[in-house]
Amino acid sequence: xxxxxxxxxxxxxxxxxxxxxxxxxxxxxxxxxxxxxxxxxxxxxxxxxxxxxxxxxxxxxxxxxxxxxxxxxxxxxxxxxxxxxxxxxxxxxxxxxxxxxxxxxxxxxxxxxxxxxxxxxxxxxxxxxxxxxxxxxxxxxxxxxxxxxxxxxxxxxxxxxxxxxxxxxxxxxxxxxxxxxxxxxxxxxxxxxxxxxxxxxxxxxxxxxxxxxxxxxxxxxxxxxxxxxxxxxxxxxxxxxxxxxxxxxxxxxxxxxxxxxxxxxxxxxxxxxxxxxxxxxxxxxxxxxxxxxxxxxxxxxxxxxxxxxxxxxxxxxxxxxxxxxxxxxxxxxxxxxxxxxxxxxxxxxxxxxxxx
Ligand SMILES: Cc1ncc(COP(=O)(O)O)c(C=O)c1O
Numbered sequence: 001x002x003x004x005x006x007x008x009x010x011x012x013x014x015x016x017x018x019x020x021x022x023x024x025x026x027x028x029x030x031x032x033x034x035x036x037x038x039x040x041x042x043x044x045x046x047x048x049x050x051x052x053x054x055x056x057x058x059x060x061x062x063x064x065x066x067x068x069x070x071x072x073x074x075x076x077x078x079x080x081x082x083x084x085x086x087x088x089x090x091x092x093x094x095x096x097x098x099x100x101x102x103x104x105x106x107x108x109x110x111x112x113x114x115x116x117x118x119x120x121x122x123x124x125x126x127x128x129x130x131x132x133x134x135x136x137x138x139x140x141x142x143x144x145x146x147x148x149x150x151x152x153x154x155x156x157x158x159x160x161x162x163x164x165x166x167x168x169x170x171x172x173x174x175x176x177x178x179x180x181x182x183x184x185x186x187x188x189x190x191x192x193x194x195x196x197x198x199x200x201x202x203x204x205x206x207x208x209x210x211x212x213x214x215x216x217x218x219x220x221x222x223x224x225x226x227x228x229x230x231x232x233x234x235x236x237x238x239x240x241x242x243x244x245x246x247x248x249x250x251x252x253x254x255x256x257x258x259x260x261x262x263x264x265x266x267x268x269x270x271x272x273x274x275x276x277x278x279x280x281x282x283x284x285x286x287x288x289x290x291x292x293x294x295x296x297x298x299x300x301x302x303x304x305x306x307x308x309x310x311x312x313x314x315x316x317x318x319x320x321x322x323x324x325x326x327x328x329x330x331x332x333x334x335x336x337x338x339x340x341x342x343x344x345x346x347x348x349x350x351x352x353x354x355x356x
Contacts, residue, residue: 001109003031003116006047016123016161022301023133026160027124031113034141035103035153044109046117049158055143059150065140066195067096070232070300071257073118073132073159073353075125076341081118081132082350084300084339086111088257093136096192101149102138110136110155115353117157122355126161128340133162133301162301170332172308172324173214175230175297177280178204179313183228183252185221190228190252198232205231213311215297219280221252227278228252233297233305234259236273237283238327241293244273258298262331264347269334271327280312287317294325303339304332 013028026049033044060066071089074082090110097104114134118125125132136157140150181204184190189197204216215231227247229235234256236246244266249255266273286292287310295307306324310317337343341350 001033001041001044001106001112003044003046003113005120006045008048012048012050020126020130020161020163022162023160026158027121027132029117029121030159031117031157033113033155035155037151041103041105041109041155044113046113046120052154054141057143057145059140059142059144062145063140063147064194064196064199065100065102065150066138067093067100067102067193068135068137068195069093069096069193071114071134071136072162072300072339073125073134074340075127075131076352078341079356080341081122081125081353081355082339082341083111083114083118083134083353085257085261085349086114086351088260089136092193092255092257093138096194097138099189099192100194102140103153105138105155111351113157115351117159119353119355121159122353124159124161125355126163128342129336130161130163131339132159134159170304170306170324170329172306172319173297174212174309174311175215175217175307176208176211176213177217177219177310177312178208179219179224181216182221182224183216183218186251188221188252191249191254193254201231211311215305217310220250225279225281226250227280227283229254229256230297230307232301233299235295235297235307236262237278237286237292238271238294238296238325239286239291241325241327242271244271244327245276245278246273247278248275250277256299258300258303258335261335261347261349262298265334265338266331268346269330271331284310284312284315284317287319293320294327295319296325296328296331298331303336304328
């Protein structure tokens, strides 16, 4: 893929800020390219981060044919930059594209675009514990109404420095279990990272925030019985401080890369970790009896987010001693040490970009 680099003028070159908030600060450049049914992907560019000029009738505004990804670049102690499993992330982008009837991207081109953009914007990669969030996106661009797959698409990648996902840092968060609303149903789009899934969750997440909860835990849509995932994270339960269980991928859960990495990493650092269908009532009984000692969400944004409380059907369940537990802390350290290149990566998950 040939990428044209558009030079920036002085007004487009903002200095790297010293403070930033998750998701609201972006670097000076972005990657873009367009797709047409006859020409395929073309016009790949890295140019200024600037608004798009799209007709009001553009398909994505009306029918939400849109997918996105989230991955991060981490500053290593030697000053170089690590990407974490970018190929795995690109394959999930393609899986989402397929489900939303959008064109595939060449995985090497997509990762190559991320590498080139991060190389050019490497000054925007903050030191640990912050990181550079990378947001690849694809939108339908046909400028016409009508419910059908678009013939034109825009693929773009923006990046921006991020601190901790939760304003409270690595602090446990309370989570509300919804028995009334569902996020996704088997056969639906829950396993795709499609914007519409998130739009559909907002009503409930705002409602639970008003009750003092940070996130919603979703149950399966058919029986409202099995635990699925929480907010923009997968979830895991620690039994007796040593056995970790995470819900099986049933088709309505996003197959998280952090989750997949923990399934491989946890046994190597002394824990059993397995996948299972988790009945919400049994899980809550195990919290009450103390058999479940920790609960945590896992995902790119927060890495590990310990959960200290659930509310379900007006009953509150406090978990463990309500502080971040030892297993959550151990997994957080083990995974972030690999991501930031503080320890050797025995799994080949990291891709280092030499920027020195
Ligand atoms: C709905 C949902 N579940 C789980 C995850 C965790 O996935 P990952 O670990 O790949 O970030 C995310 C975040 O991408 C998400 O949006």
